[in-house]
Amino acid sequence: MIGGIVAGLLTLMVFSYLIGANPLWRIAQSLLVGVSVGYVTLVVLTQVIAPQVGRIVQPAPGTPASDSWLALVPIVLGLLLLMRLAFPGAWPASFGLNLVVVVGASLALAGALAGTIVPQSLDTMRLLNFNNPAALVGDIVLLLGVICGLAYFTFSAKPDGQRHALIKPLAGAGRWVLILTFGALLGSLATTFYAALIERLDFLSHLVGF
Amino acid sequence: MDIICPKCGTLNKDASRFCARCGEDLPHDGESAQENATPHESARSLDLPWLQTVQDRAVKQTGRLAEPQANKTPEPPPALSPSAASTPAQRQPEDVHILAPEAALPSSQQQEDEPSIDADPSKPTGDPNEPPPGWVLGILEPDATPTPNPDQPYEPEELAHIMPWAHPQPGTEQPPTPEDTTSPGLPPWLSGVTVQETLATSTASPDKTVDPIDLGIDDIEPFMPPEVAEQPTEEGAADIAPAQVPEWLRSLSSTRDKAEQAAQLSSQTNLHEVPVQAPEPEIVAEPVARHTPVRPPRAGAVETLFALVQPLTVDTTQPGVRIPSTITSLDLRAQKARSRPLDWLLPDGIIYIAILAVLLSVLLIRPPFGDVTAPAAPGAQEFYSAIKDSPSDKPVLVVYDWDATRSAEMSVLSQAVMRQLMSSRRRFVTISTNPQGPGFAEQITRNARERYGYVYERDYLVLGYLPGNEAALNALVNNFNQSLPRDYIYNRNVNGSRLIGGGQLRGIDSFGLIIALTSEEAELRNLIEQVGTRTNVPIVAAVPQGLEPLARPYLQVQHAGIKAILSGLTGALQYNRQLDLQYGATAQPSGTLSLTDRLNTQSVAQLLLALIILAGLVRIGMKKILRR
Numbered sequence: 001m002i003g004g005i006v007a008g009l010l011t012l013m014v015f016s017y018l019i020g021a022n023p024l025w026r027i028a029q030s031l032l033v034g035v036s037v038g039y040v041t042l043v044v045l046t047q048v049i050a051p052q053v054g055r056i057v058q059p060a061p062g063t064p065a066s067d068s069w070l071a072l073v074p075i076v077l078g079l080l081l082l083m084r085l086a087f088p089g090a091w092p093a094s095f096g097l098n099l100v101v102v103v104g105a106s107l108a109l110a111g112a113l114a115g116t117i118v119p120q121s122l123d124t125m126r127l128l129n130f131n132n133p134a135a136l137v138g139d140i141v142l143l144l145g146v147i148c149g150l151a152y153f154t155f156s157a158k159p160d161g162q163r164h165a166l167i168k169p170l171a172g173a174g175r176w177v178l179i180l181t182f183g184a185l186l187g188s189l190a191t192t193f194y195a196a197l198i199e200r201l202d203f204l205s206h207l208v209g210f
Numbered sequence: 211m212d213i214i215c216p217k218c219g220t221l222n223k224d225a226s227r228f229c230a231r232c233g234e235d236l237p238h239d240g241e242s243a244q245e246n247a248t249p250h251e252s253a254r255s256l257d258l259p260w261l262q263t264v265q266d267r268a269v270k271q272t273g274r275l276a277e278p279q280a281n282k283t284p285e286p287p288p289a290l291s292p293s294a295a296s297t298p299a300q301r302q303p304e305d306v307h308i309l310a311p312e313a314a315l316p317s318s319q320q321q322e323d324e325p326s327i328d329a330d331p332s333k334p335t336g337d338p339n340e341p342p343p344g345w346v347l348g349i350l351e352p353d354a355t356p357t358p359n360p361d362q363p364y365e366p367e368e369l370a371h372i373m374p375w376a377h378p379q380p381g382t383e384q385p386p387t388p389e390d391t392t393s394p395g396l397p398p399w400l401s402g403v404t405v406q407e408t409l410a411t412s413t414a415s416p417d418k419t420v421d422p423i424d425l426g427i428d429d430i431e432p433f434m435p436p437e438v439a440e441q442p443t444e445e446g447a448a449d450i451a452p453a454q455v456p457e458w459l460r461s462l463s464s465t466r467d468k469a470e471q472a473a474q475l476s477s478q479t480n481l482h483e484v485p486v487q488a489p490e491p492e493i494v495a496e497p498v499a500r501h502t503p504v505r506p507p508r509a510g511a512v513e514t515l516f517a518l519v520q521p522l523t524v525d526t527t528q529p530g531v532r533i534p535s536t537i538t539s540l541d542l543r544a545q546k547a548r549s550r551p552l553d554w555l556l557p558d559g560i561i562y563i564a565i566l567a568v569l570l571s572v573l574l575i576r577p578p579f580g581d582v583t584a585p586a587a588p589g590a591q592e593f594y595s596a597i598k599d600s601p602s603d604k605p606v607l608v609v610y611d612w613d614a615t616r617s618a619e620m621s622v623l624s625q626a627v628m629r630q631l632m633s634s635r636r637r638f639v640t641i642s643t644n645p646q647g648p649g650f651a652e653q654i655t656r657n658a659r660e661r662y663g664y665v666y667e668r669d670y671l672v673l674g675y676l677p678g679n680e681a682a683l684n685a686l687v688n689n690f691n692q693s694l695p696r697d698y699i700y701n702r703n704v705n706g707s708r709l710i711g712g713g714q715l716r717g718i719d720s721f722g723l724i725i726a727l728t729s730e731e732a733e734l735r736n737l738i739e740q741v742g743t744r745t746n747v748p749i750v751a752a753v754p755q756g757l758e759p760l761a762r763p764y765l766q767v768q769h770a771g772i773k774a775i776l777s778g779l780t781g782a783l784q785y786n787r788q789l790d791l792q793y794g795a796t797a798q799p800s801g802t803l804s805l806t807d808r809l810n811t812q813s814v815a816q817l818l819l820a821l822i823i824l825a826g827l828v829r830i831g832m833k834k835i836l837r838r
Contacts, residue, residue: 111739
């Protein structure tokens, strides 16, 4: 009951932003940020750091000694990362962060190539199915949309500042393709936001007693 | 033929002019009769006209050189030789004063004087009874009336006007001034000028008698820059300056001397006076006026600036009046608060109120829009089929990657997925790469397990948060057991559970299906790129309505794609319909809005928003038409 009332009050405080920034809205915003950060910190401590320390302090029976020493590595890197507070420019303090960034970037690159770029490129080059008119139209629209969209991002121009005669109409069409795409995305996002608003209004109405 | 020095008797060469031993002038042919060469003759060998003139006057004055001048024609003075060059110290005072009047006098008068000096070479010179020239009489007898020079073309009155310092007005009695006695032929402003001095000297005091012979050169010390001390003090600077600064420079710095000099200059009315600008007593630095071209202001800039600094007055008749956020003056803020309700109302406030009113009315009143009777969408059917057709002996991996911002849609989708899994008695394990995911996983599974009799650690596990994004998913594929060794609810080692223990789950390939409940495009893409490309386990996704356009390109892509996509409340409704058909309809919890009502409300809100957008477009179009 109390939780419901507090949730209702916080919801109304957030809705007060409709009339402009006010202290109530700022209080709700601060509470959200603070609770989110505290919750995430607690999850990280209990789900990430504590088990890692436990592997060193109290390893599971049967685990080799090398596993304990290996578990010490991320803890040392984490402690080095904390040194950035005192020594921002020292390289040992950023060693762990650099390692994470480099490894993450390499994995992301490999995954992007294997999971997005190559498969999407192959999927774009579809064979036209003349037996199914709907699929045929869809494939043609897909092909033209990809070509026009890529043509829009060719910013090279001749000395007179104009694009090539063949690129110019494709770039114009690609601009409209992008406009329609972003419009569809915005419309979908509006649907998501409406769903959230309706759910909150339903909660408030039931809280009030309707 | 060698020449014998008359002084020391040294034998010198014929071409020598001076003795190599003693430096005595050597007599040459034609000069042997005149061992003591007169300066006059030596001067003639020089090329200095002024020196020749001085020498001639000296000869005339002293009568020293008694030589016939008849045979001698006036020659240009020869060049100066080192021996004959007279140093400034040795120069006769008459020479100086001879030069000064010549410099002051016009050239015509100077030319008249020159013939008078060199006139009549046949006239014998050196007569002791010859009266001295007039200028000597002026020096010796200043009170005497100067004899009129028959050669002088000017009348006394004219001379008095031309040279008042030398020729007073006839009939006027002017006591001789010290300046007049010292240099009768010179104007007062040239009385103290010497050859060495280039600037005016300090004025002579009334008691000081200026010696015309004294050039004042000895008193002039060579200018030495003052020594700069490490810590110069005012006293030190004051002590140094007077000792080293010469008089002529000291007078320059004295404004009083300059004022007196200016007063002396002002008394002169001679046309031949050299204009000397009197220095001002105080040097005032005038501000430099620079006239730089100023670009005219842009059109409307002045009016805009004026309007910004003026207190705002809200005009309610003009819609869309907004106060710029950059204005922070207190007065404007106060007026902003007073006129804020009206500003907010038009037009944003009306739109907000309209949407809220419509939504609340639909939620509360629940108009009879009717129920959705259309068949399930192909996407919902494929999603259902993917879960149904997965190996029943293998558990399902459910990825909870959504947060509270998308809980309105994702909670409904997650409940529907849990409903099918639990209804079909499928074991499942939940993980999260989002920190908020384990909490929602635990909440939804706890609400559903009681209905279907699921037991934790036997039928399902909530493994918790997996940090690291791409690296975490890569580690999950490589070593699933070590990635999440403990569960989220009880924080116990999962190896001891019946679901994972006993070697049932050796890796990611031990799962029969991966269900991605993601609310962000990056999380879905990471899952596809890091897990989907490295395993043959099929992936299905349940996403919000806004994420569907971004997730659809991965649909049905070979080797790296998802099998089915379920999006938004519409997909959840259709998916639940399919479940109702399969497993029977479930009772809706009391106090909650049904999916149908939510969709109806959402549809009305979307329709209202579309009408508002159309109205705005029409208004813009009408404005453009009327403007034309």
